[in-house]
Amino acid sequence: MGVDRNASIEDIKKAYRELVKKYHPDRYQDNPLKDLADEKLAEINEAYEYIMENYGREQNGSSDSGSYSNSSNGYAGYDPDFQRIRGYINSRNFTVAEEELNRIGTRNAEWYFLMGVVLINKGNYSEGYGYIQKAANMDPYNQEYKDALDQINSSYRAANRRYYNVPEGSADSNFCGDCCTTCACLACTDACCECFGSDFISCF
Amino acid sequence: MKPELKIKEYDVFRGYYCGVCTALGKLNYPSKYVLNYDLTFLALFLCSVEYGSNVPRRRFCPYNMRKVSYFENPYVEYAAAMNVVLNNRKLIDNYNDDGNVFSLLASKVLRLRDAERFKEKIEIIDKNLADISSLERECSGDIDKMSHLFGKVTEEIFNILDGKNGEILRFIGYNLGRWIYVVDAFDDLIDDIRKDKYNPIRYAFGYDGEDVVQFKEEISGNVRFMLYSYLENITKAYELLDIKKNKGILDNIIYLSLADKTEKLLRGEKVEERSVQGIGCRQERIDRRYKESI
Numbered sequence: 001m002g003v004d005r006n007a008s009i010e011d012i013k014k015a016y017r018e019l020v021k022k023y024h025p026d027r028y029q030d031n032p033l034k035d036l037a038d039e040k041l042a043e044i045n046e047a048y049e050y051i052m053e054n055y056g057r058e059q060n061g062s063s064d065s066g067s068y069s070n071s072s073n074g075y076a077g078y079d080p081d082f083q084r085i086r087g088y089i090n091s092r093n094f095t096v097a098e099e100e101l102n103r104i105g106t107r108n109a110e111w112y113f114l115m116g117v118v119l120i121n122k123g124n125y126s127e128g129y130g131y132i133q134k135a136a137n138m139d140p141y142n143q144e145y146k147d148a149l150d151q152i153n154s155s156y157r158a159a160n161r162r163y164y165n166v167p168e169g170s171a172d173s174n175f176c177g178d179c180c181t182t183c184a185c186l187a188c189t190d191a192c193c194e195c196f197g198s199d200f201i202s203c204f
Numbered sequence: 205m206k207p208e209l210k211i212k213e214y215d216v217f218r219g220y221y222c223g224v225c226t227a228l229g230k231l232n233y234p235s236k237y238v239l240n241y242d243l244t245f246l247a248l249f250l251c252s253v254e255y256g257s258n259v260p261r262r263r264f265c266p267y268n269m270r271k272v273s274y275f276e277n278p279y280v281e282y283a284a285a286m287n288v289v290l291n292n293r294k295l296i297d298n299y300n301d302d303g304n305v306f307s308l309l310a311s312k313v314l315r316l317r318d319a320e321r322f323k324e325k326i327e328i329i330d331k332n333l334a335d336i337s338s339l340e341r342e343c344s345g346d347i348d349k350m351s352h353l354f355g356k357v358t359e360e361i362f363n364i365l366d367g368k369n370g371e372i373l374r375f376i377g378y379n380l381g382r383w384i385y386v387v388d389a390f391d392d393l394i395d396d397i398r399k400d401k402y403n404p405i406r407y408a409f410g411y412d413g414e415d416v417v418q419f420k421e422e423i424s425g426n427v428r429f430m431l432y433s434y435l436e437n438i439t440k441a442y443e444l445l446d447i448k449k450n451k452g453i454l455d456n457i458i459y460l461s462l463a464d465k466t467e468k469l470l471r472g473e474k475v476e477e478r479s480v481q482g483i484g485c486r487q488e489r490i491d492r493r494y495k496e497s498i
Contacts, residue, residue, distance in 0.1 A: 022443060031437065033375055036368060036444045124348040125430040126408060133426070149429060 001047050016048045030121050082110050094118050109139035208460055213453045215273065219260045220248045222274035226263065227284035234313050238291045245457060246361065247283035252450040253369045286361050288316045289326060293333055325360055332356045345407030347386065355381035375441045383434040387469055390427050393420055424470050431466045
């Protein structure tokens with residue numbers, strides 16, 4: 001678990017939480033290496049349980065790791081066809097979802113959005129992005145379409161930030177520096193969060 | 205990014221570079237002149253998932269006019285062989301594209317003599333490269349498909365270990381290839397349009413005579429999304445890998461160099477360095493990408 005032999009229970013818990021975050025099934029949802037991530041997480045849980053039991057004091061084991069539900073971002077479609085297709089997408093059955101979508105004649109914003117999601121999950125990032133962009137243009141007030149593109153790959157940038165740690169020098173961090181010094185943070189919380197990963201607070 | 209590396213890490217990286225170069229001396233001497241950093245990266249990557257000594261050998265290097273440290277092992281030798289194969293294919297591709305006789309001649313010199321042992325691997329590489337070429341001749345704009353095919357080429361190059369680590373490395377290789385293909389196309393976009401040469405991005409987004417710089421600006425959101433999607437896949441795979449050594453250098457490449465390149469590219473700065481080695485064929489320029497970064 002990457003902790004010292006004499007690490008305190010707090011350190012172990014902290015390391016455990018970090019590792020669980022890193023290999024969390026949600027992070028690997030769209031990833032062909034998902035099985036390996038699950039395996040890794042199981043190993044981490046096992047190690048954590050073992051350490052906790054042998055530590056002798058606290059016995060809370062892996063109870064805080066067991067219940068990871070695959071979050072399906074509360075889709076809000078009403079059309080029964082799209083509802084069904086969303087079901088396929090949530091269960092990662094993209095081939096069927098694509099077939100069903102191709103059968104539908106009305107190409108509205110939701111159609112483009114769902115097709116975009118399917119394409120991205122097939123690895124056709126450019127085409128999928130184009131579709132979701134189109135959905136967002138057709139229905140500019142739909143938050144789901146707008147958020148989708150930001151969310152999908154924010155974790156690389158977060159990892160990059162984490163590794164870099166020194167916020168001087170790079171263009172991104174300059175931007176953040178500006179945005180924080182001018183106290184415009186409230187206005188661009190989104191952008192700030194994106195640059196700093198989860199801990200944009202450390203900016204102050 | 206070199207400024208973020210520790211001196212000892214840089215020395216290790218240098219050691220792999222000299223190792224690949226030394227191995228090239230035995231395989232195909234003239235290939236030394238087209239050695240590039242990404243194959244060094246491959247050697248480093250493959251070695252990093254195994255224990256084993258990190259003790260370099262020493263030899264006199266006539267190019268540096270001093271003694272250098274270098275690593276010698278089967279992975280380094282493999283990376284060198286792949287360097288020869290790839291450069292050979294680039295030259296042949298170059299000849300097919302513009303009938304440059306010099307490329308044809310060079311391809312006769314720069315080739316792997318005992319290619320038999322990599323027969324299947326080379327067949328897969330050739331098949332995918334041929335598919336890319338034929339799409340390019342059709343002026344295809346299917347950037348996802350073309351980057352996929354190039355990803356298949358690099359996947360095969362990274363395909364050397366069995367088991368879990370092998371699977372992860374192949375996935376890293378695949379996404380790295382896709383990233384390289386798109387980076388290269390975006391980097392060349394303005395030049396290619398001005399010289400009226402083929403560029404996949406030009407057709408992917410239907411360039412129609414408007415201002416080139418503005419066109420590039422408009423599509424950069426889509427390109428950014430593509431590139432970071434590949435990097436995201438690379439990072440996730442990398443974090444599953446059991447790294448036994450050289451973690452600092454690999455972290456640097458994965459988390460810093462690739463992002464740094466991506467941001468530079470999207471800001472419109474030239475990523476590649478031209479005319480470092482005279483032979484200006486397309487994929488060779490890709491291969492020099494890591495030169496500046498490490």
